[in-house]
Amino acid sequence: MKEECISEQIKLRGKIYPCTISLTMDLVGGKWKTVILYHLKDGAKRYSELRKEMPAVTEMTLSLQLKQLEKDGLISRKVYGKKPPIRVVYDLTDLGKTFVPILEAITEWGNQIVRQEGEFVD
Incomplete structure (x- = not known):
């Protein structure tokens, strides 16, 4: 079994x-959790960097998904500074890093489909 x-x-x-x-x-x-994890797989990023890399996601959705991923232990959130402007940085946790090989497989699978049936456009 x-x-x-x-x-x-x-x-x-x-x-x-x-x-x-x-x-x-x-x-x-x-729709967005795996995309967020993908953008964090190569290192920590600030909220604004994630927004630039995912322009189609709304601010509210990004915030909610980041909170959920943090709650589930896949990402960490570190706040630097006590007074505005504060700096918030997101990074994969050890648990989140175990998902990287799956992210890479998903990416390759998607690339294969595009090469066979679609096209990359600018």
């Missing part, structure tokens, strides 16, 4: 999941 199917449910941080796929998709699923 597959490890992810040993029990009927999985519990992580007080949440119950039917399987490990459900758990994984809760942590990284959605």
